[in-house]
Amino acid sequence: MMKKEKCESLEQVRDRIDHLDQELIELIATRQYYVDQAVRFKRTAEDVQSPERVQQVINKVRQKALDVGTNPDLVEMLYREMIQHFIQRELKEIRP
Numbered sequence: 627m628m629k630k631e632k633c634e635s636l637e638q639v640r641d642r643i644d645h646l647d648q649e650l651i652e653l654i655a656t657r658q659y660y661v662d663q664a665v666r667f668k669r670t671a672e673d674v675q676s677p678e679r680v681q682q683v684i685n686k687v688r689q690k691a692l693d694v695g696t697n698p699d700l701v702e703m704l705y706r707e708m709i710q711h712f713i714q715r716e717l718k719e720i721r722p
Contacts, residue, residue: 658712665716674716680709 633639668674684702691701 654708657708658715661712661716662719665719668716668720671717671720674713674720680706683709 631642633642665674684705687701687705688698691698
């Protein structure tokens with residue numbers, strides 16, 4: 627994880643944000659890689675959609691957001707969107 631540091635210019639701020647965006651995209655791609663593996667262990671649409679697992683993940687990321695001092699509602703919204711995308715992706719594998 628990139629160390630937080632005070633920036634001395636707008637250009638430096640933008641450079642740090644661009645670097646973080648690259649890291650976030652790589653992390654999302656890695657998460658997708660593991661989601662793609664998980665589908666091998668799921669047999670039904672119910673296994674894929676698993677509302678209790680979704681809620682477990684949401685609860686966990688909301689708490690992590692609070693722990694680091696960021697907005698848990700924003701984090702939840704981002705995760706719900708990402709999870710929904712991955713569920714749709716998995717459903718295509720289960721029932722092409």
